[in-house]
Amino acid sequence: MTLDPRTPVIIGVGQVVQHVDALEDARSPVGLMADAVRAAASDAGLGAVPDVDSIRVVRSLSWKYRDPARFVAAELGIDTRETVETTDGGNSPQTLVNTTALAIAAGELDLAVLCGGEAWRTRVRAKQAGVQLWPKVEPDVRPDRVLGKDLDMNHPDEVARGLQMPVQIYPMFETALRAAAGEGVEEHQVKVSELWSRFSEVASRNPYAWVRRHLTPEEIRTPGPRNRMIGFPYPKYMNSNNDVDQSAAVLICSVAKAEALGIRRDRWVFPHAGTDCHEHLFVSHRWNYAETPAVRLGGRRALELAGIGIDDVEIVDLYSCFPSAVQLGAASLGLPLDRQLTRTGGLSFAGGPWNDYVMHSIATVVSELRERPGARGLVWANGGFVTKHAFGVYSTEPPAAGFRHDDPQEAIDALPRRVLARPSDAAGAATVEAYTVMHDRDGDPEQAFAACLLADGRRAWGTARDRGLAAAMCDGEWVGRSVTLDEAGTLDAG
Numbered sequence: 001m002t003l004d005p006r007t008p009v010i011i012g013v014g015q016v017v018q019h020v021d022a023l024e025d026a027r028s029p030v031g032l033m034a035d036a037v038r039a040a041a042s043d044a045g046l047g048a049v050p051d052v053d054s055i056r057v058v059r060s061l062s063w064k065y066r067d068p069a070r071f072v073a074a075e076l077g078i079d080t081r082e083t084v085e086t087t088d089g090g091n092s093p094q095t096l097v098n099t100t101a102l103a104i105a106a107g108e109l110d111l112a113v114l115c116g117g118e119a120w121r122t123r124v125r126a127k128q129a130g131v132q133l134w135p136k137v138e139p140d141v142r143p144d145r146v147l148g149k150d151l152d153m154n155h156p157d158e159v160a161r162g163l164q165m166p167v168q169i170y171p172m173f174e175t176a177l178r179a180a181a182g183e184g185v186e187e188h189q190v191k192v193s194e195l196w197s198r199f200s201e202v203a204s205r206n207p208y209a210w211v212r213r214h215l216t217p218e219e220i221r222t223p224g225p226r227n228r229m230i231g232f233p234y235p236k237y238m239n240s241n242n243d244v245d246q247s248a249a250v251l252i253c254s255v256a257k258a259e260a261l262g263i264r265r266d267r268w269v270f271p272h273a274g275t276d277c278h279e280h281l282f283v284s285h286r287w288n289y290a291e292t293p294a295v296r297l298g299g300r301r302a303l304e305l306a307g308i309g310i311d312d313v314e315i316v317d318l319y320s321c322f323p324s325a326v327q328l329g330a331a332s333l334g335l336p337l338d339r340q341l342t343r344t345g346g347l348s349f350a351g352g353p354w355n356d357y358v359m360h361s362i363a364t365v366v367s368e369l370r371e372r373p374g375a376r377g378l379v380w381a382n383g384g385f386v387t388k389h390a391f392g393v394y395s396t397e398p399p400a401a402g403f404r405h406d407d408p409q410e411a412i413d414a415l416p417r418r419v420l421a422r423p424s425d426a427a428g429a430a431t432v433e434a435y436t437v438m439h440d441r442d443g444d445p446e447q448a449f450a451a452c453l454l455a456d457g458r459r460a461w462g463t464a465r466d467r468g469l470a471a472a473m474c475d476g477e478w479v480g481r482s483v484t485l486d487e488a489g490t491l492d493a494g
Contacts, residue, residue: 003255003398004255004402005254005255005256005259006104006105006106006107006254006255006256006402007105007254007255007270007398007399007402007403008100008101008104008105008252008253008254008255008270008271008403009252009253009254009255009258009268009269009270009271009398010097010250010251010252010268010269010270010271010362010366010394011044011251011252011253011258011261011263011267011268012040012041012042012043012044012045012046012249012250012251012263012267013039013040013043013248013249013250013251013362013363013366013367014035014036014037014038014039014040014041014042014043014248014249014363015036015039015208015246015247015248015249015360015363015364016032016035016036016039016117016208016246016247016248017208017209017210017244017245017246017351018032018119018122018245018246019245020122020245023122023125023126023129023131023133026119026122026126026133026245027119027245028063028119028133028134029060029062029063029065029068029117029118029119029247030063030065030068030071030072030075030117031075032117032118032119032245032246032247033057033068033072033075033115033116033117033247033249034072034075034076035247036115036117036247036248036249037049037072037076037113037115037249037251038076039249040113040115040249040250040251040363041251043267044251044261044263044267045262045263045264045267046261046263049076049078049113050078050111050261051078051079051080052078052079052080052081052111052112052113053080053081053082053109053110053111053112054080054081054082054083054084054100054103054109054112054113055069055070055072055073055080055082055083055084055112055113055115056069056084056085056086056096056100056112056113056114056115056147057069057072057083057084057085057086057114057115057116057143058085058086058092058093058096058114058115058116058355058356058359059085059086059087059088059092059116059355060116060117060118060354060355060356061088061118061120061354061355062118062119062120062122062123062354063119063123063134066141066142066143067083067085067141067142067143068085068143069083069084069085069143070083070141070143072113072115080113082144082145083143083144083145084143084144084145084146084147085143085145085146085147086146086147086148086355087146087147087148087149087150088150088355088383089148089151089355089383089384089388090319090321090354090355090357090358090381090382090383090384090388091276091358091381091382091383091388091389091390092116092148092355092356092358092381092383092390093114093116093248093355093356093357093358093359093361093362093381093390094274094358094362094379094380094381094390094391094392095147095148095276095381095390096114096147097114097250097252097271097274097362097392098271098274098275098276098390098392098405099147100112100114100252101252101271101274101403101405102403102405104252104253104254105402105403109253109254110253110254110256110257111251111252111253111254111257111261112251112252112253113249113250113251114249114250114251114252114359115247115248115249115250115359116247116248116249116353116355116356116359117246117247117248117353117356118242118244118245118246118247118353118354118356119245120242120243120244120245120353120354121243121244121245122245124243151278151281151384151387151388152281153281153282153283153384153385153387154282155282155283155284155285155420157284157420157422157423157461158282158283158284158461161449161461161463161489162463163449163461163463166240166321166322166385167230167231167234167239167438168231168436168438168449169283169385169436170231170234170321170322170324170325170385170386171231171232171233171234171322171324171436172289172434172435172436172449172451173289173290173322173324173325173328173386173434174192174233174234174322174323174324174327174436175233175434175435175436175478175479176288176289176290176433176434176451176479177289177290177324177327177328178233178477178479179290179433179434179477179479179480180288180290184477185233185476185477188233189221189233190217190221191337192221192233192238192323192327193217193218193220193221193238194217195323195326195327195337196215196217196220196237196238196323196346196348197214197215197216197217197219197220198340199320199341199342199345199346199348199349200213200214200215200220200345200348200349201214201345202340202342202343202344202345202346202349202350203344203345203346203349203350204345204349206344206345206350206364208246208344208350208360208364209344209345209349209350209351210241210244210246210349210350210351211241211345211348211349211350211351215237215349219237220235220237220238221235221238222235223235223443228439228441228442228443229439229443230438230439231436231437231438231439232436232437232438232439232445232473232474233436234322234323237348238322238323238348239322239348240321240322240347240348240352241347241348241349241351241352242352242353242354244351244352244353246351246353246356246360247353247356248356248359248360248362248363249359249363250359250362250363250366252271266370266373266396267370268396269366269369269370269394269395269396270394270395270396270397270398270399270403271392271393271394271399271403272305272306272376272393272394272395272399272403272404273302273303273305273306273391273392273393273399273403273404273405274302274305274390274391274392274393274403274404274405275298275299275301275302275305275389275390275391275405275406275407275408276298276388276389276390276391276405276407277294277297277298277389277407277408277409277412278294278384278387278388278389278409278412279292279293279294279295279386279387279389279412280412280413280415280417281384281387282420283385283387283451284418284420284459284461285417285418285419285420285459286417286418287415287416287417287418288433289433289434289451290328291328291331291332292328292329292331292332292386293332293412293415294389294408294412295328295329295332295333295380295386295389296332296333297408297411297412298389298391298408298412299329299332299333299378299380299389299391300333301391301406301408302378302391302392302393302406303378303393305393305404305405305406306376306393306399306404307400307401308376308393310333310334310335310378312376313376313377313378313393314372314375314376314377315343315365315368315369315372315375315376315377315378316335316339316340316341316343316377316378317341317342317343317344317358317361317364317365317377317378317379317380318330318333318335318341318342318380319347319357319358319361319380319381319382320341320342320346320347320348321347321352321357321382324386325382325386326341326342326346328386329341329380329382329386333378333380343361343364343365343368344357344360344361344364355383358379358381358390361379361381362379362392362394365377365379365394366394369394369395369396370396373396373397374395374396374397375395375396376393376394376395377393377394377395378391378392378393378394379391379392379394418457418458418459419457419458419459420458420459420460420461421454421458421459421460423460423461423485423487423488423489424487426452426454426458426460426485426489427485427486427487428454428484428485429454429455429482429483429484430452430453430454430460430462430482430483430484430485431452431453431480431481431482431483432450432451432452432462432478432479432480432481432483433451433452433453433459433479434450434451434479435448435449435450435451435473435478435479436448436449437449437470437471437473437474438470444467444471445467445470445471445473445474446465446467446470447463447464447465447470448462448463448464448469448470448473448491449461449462449463450462450463450464450473450478450483450491452483452485452491460485460489461489462483462485462489462490462491463489463490463491464490464491464492465490469491469492469493472493473493481493
């Protein structure tokens with residue numbers, strides 16, 4: 001098969017995990033990124049990192065570099081024609097692959113570095129110690145381009161209630177999934193802990209995982225001093241672990257450039273297809289919390305563009321910040337939960353470096369595909385509250401029709417959405433459709449959040465700061481219960 005010289009191909013991947021106790025020995029986020037790029041160059045068989053057309057960095061939260069790609073280039077001692085930074089979102093690494101593959105196919109780029117990294121653990125420890133580790137950056141420094149859209153994913157009514165964090169919203173998806181499956185609270189918790197235990201087993205074998213210990217289902221689902229309840233029904237082990245120092249990088253280029261660099265053919269992995277899309281942006285407007293139609297449509301379209309079905313995919317990595325995300329993604333893609341759905345171990349165990357987790361997914365999938373020539377890999381990246389999605393299909397075999405990409409947003413936007421009632425209009429009877437109970441640092445129930453449906457089908461938010469009611473909502477199934485909302489949206493179970 002004669003390859004189009006503009007065909008995009010991944011030639012090198014690198015991952016870095018930093019466990020250091022002395023702050024003075026800790027590498028900065030840019031330092032970690034540079035180390036990951038060096039590892040990717042070595043993985044490609046290159047003696048050193050070459051000059052590139054573009055350095056594209058996933059936005060970091062542990063330090064604001066303004067133009068991090070320029071710092072990465074300086075750290076590496078290389079030249080780059082342009083510097084790029086993404087917007088926020090866990091979908092960003094896969095979106096970077098998709099947009100970069102399109103640019104290579106169009107002849108706009110020949111060689112690009114994609115990377116991201118966080119030193120959040122070090123930053124937190126330095127702040128606690130009153131130490132400034134990294135220099136402040138001049139405010140007028142900016143990247144040449146920003147890729148992605150900064151989407152507002154918090155409805156004003158959600159913000160007004162203090163409902164705006166993943167640890168509050170993903171457990172509500174979990175209670176909706178449990179009720180939709182018709183499973184009891186204990187039964188479902190066992191199922192989810194078994195899923196997460198399988199993820200931790202994968203992490204235990206991953207040399208780049210943050211936590212390399214296989215936890216039993218009982219350890220994961222049982223609250224305790226090291227595993228306090230955070231947002232019912234999730235104890236700490238079921239939450240994404242962002243307290244990490246990690247970085248990953250991908251080298252992607254045209255086939256012509258790979259040949260010019262002398263990259264061995266057994267290092268090549270081809271992006272076959274990709275899609276980017278999003279759900280209705282506000283969770284207040286989602287039709288229900290047990291389905292993700294944008295994952296279904298976006299994932300199906302990526303597979304169609306690659307000319308395969310889900311049963312043809314041998315290697316899968318689903319975004320895994322919380323168990324509900326994995327269950328939603330698997331159901332929408334037609335994957336059983338007893339299949340291996342992570343190649344890294346997921347964000348709870350492999351580590352959740354904010355926006356950059358999926359760069360680690362891609363690096364791991366690329367490495368595994370090389371070990372299984374001809375196999376197909378699927379990566380799902382997620383940002384927000386199962387909001388922003390990016391999909392990628394990969395193989396060591398080149399795509400017959402070149403890299404293909406689509407954005408099925410028009411079809412998603414046409415799907416039904418709920419109307420959110422104002423609190424003053426929602427006073428009266430309502431039915432709980434999803435809920436969570438947030439716990440304090442001592443592991444005690446503190447505040448309840450509930451998504452409720454009114455008789456006319458509108459949605460309303462209910463909150464309860466009464467600790468007695470919050471504790472009661474941790475006992476038994478509350479989805480489907482009749483409650484009362486007052487004009488301020490306070491929930492009463494009486």
